[in-house]
Amino acid sequence: MIVGVLKETADFERRVALTPEISEQLIKKGLEVWVEPGAGTASNFPDQQYKNAGATIAGGRNEILSKADILLTIQTPAGEELRQLKNDAVLICFLWALQHPELVDLLKELGISALGMDAVPRISRAQNMDALSSMSSIAGYKAALIAANELDKYLPMMMTAAGTIPPAKSLVLGAGVAGLQAIATLKRLGSVVEAFDIRPEVKEQVESLGAKFVEVELGEEETQTEGGYAKELDESKQDLQRKVIHEHAKKSDIIVTTALIPGRPAPVLITEAMVKDMMPGSVIVDIASENGGNCELTEHGKTVEKYGVNIIGPNNLPSQLSLHASKLYSKNMYALLDLLIEDGKPNFNFEDEILLKTTITHQGEVISPMLKSG
Structure with a gap:
């Protein structure tokens, strides 16, 4: 053979x-x-x-x-x-x-x-074959480094003779493999991290990494597929989650977006209105850009500045x-x-x-x- x-x-x-x-x-x-x-x-x-x-x-x-x-x-x-x-x-x-x-x-x-x-199915017996998870982990890690490099601020709190610099605030959207790795990397770099995911099951994992879990009350709706992926929400629930994300995006120096739906375009989580309300110099790294992007203003393969915010749609992060x-x-x-x-x-x-x-x-x-x- x-x-x-x-x-x-x-x-x-x-x-x-x-x-x-x-x-x-x-x-x-x-x-x-x-x-x-x-x-x-x-x-x-x-x-x-x-x-x-x-x-x-x-x-x-x-x-x-x-x-x-x-x-x-x-x-x-x-x-x-x-x-x-x-x-x-x-x-x-x-x-x-x-x-x-x-x-x-x-x-x-x-x-x-x-x-x-x-x-490859996401079952315990297939974990050592799960290339999506392997590559997503790398993508989350690299996205955090790109965001840190692009931001014109320290990530950790810095105490200097000239005064104390507060830590940067990061928001990670999607707490799958890529999101969890982005959270862990941003925390190691000293940032204060919040994370959002429609699946309440991942709250414990987010908090175990030292991040705050942003909760949205979605009632009894099923939010997870059989394979463990996030399900697409109906329009009213999407509006509710965007409202909550908007409030947290205003305060964030860094946003890393990782949300994907198998076989579908990536859901829009960051609207143009949210970008307008972010602080000048803030950074968005949109891991989902190859599937349409989680940010309405993402341009795949490019770094663009909109309303003073740098929006990065990276190419093939695992390959980097x-x-x-x-x-x-x-x-x-x-x-x-x-x-x-x-x-x-x-x-x-x-x-x-x-x-x-x-x-x-x-x-x-x-x-x-x-x-x-x-």
Whole structure:
């Protein structure tokens, strides 16, 4: 079995799907690992490290595409590249199948068995495969550092001969993995932190990190999906939460927004009116900018100043810590492959919840219950 690793070609993508360390572990299991030249260079894994691990540096991209039994990537390869794969090849990467029905149709047509790293169920047995959580943790950490760097104030309280400087005030919207990491990082930097999430279940986690949980009374409405994500609220409840957020945004030097809804555009939590009421020099880092943004004024890939507030819509935050992001993603890959491969070949046992929910297509059919129910 040949496991192929491509060099990522998407803009702002510096990660690699498999590190030399994990390549060596797969080789010890009897698999061959073929790596495109330069695949790990942007993540500081030169070709020589892969050679030392026992991997083969292939002649080029096309050789891997045509010969790989299992292809590992981060971003989905282009359609013309997918057509070069064997019709029984296995593809593992971020697929975002709900947002890309045309990709699902192509995978069915080509007979590719495709597993989406974004579709790994959030259950305890799958935690070591959960690439979304791994990458979200990095995104939250980096967003906090970007905000601190952009702000023209100290974050911690500073006692100086010239007087005492009060600590900066930060507000984190969304207390999932990214939000919790942003909270923890801002607290370590000395900021006073508040956090908002529609899920009351996360209050204890927020407070355990030393932040104040901002509560909105939403009655008995269910606010969490089966997979642990926040659910979209009806319009009246959204208006209520925006009113509360508005009051806290006025007092904040930093806002980090992280709210996402699977398969839907990111909810707007920060309106133009809120930005107008923020203090000049304040900073918003909108992690959700790639999905439309949580701030009404976010421009993806840009830093813009509106009403004296700097609004940052960053590109691919996990890739900005490409070495550690690649290490974590690679370990997630290894755990999934360890489940999938039996006796040296893939075994699609759909009685296993992880394989059932992670597999998008197999042998020309849609497998994912998420897509079937949609």
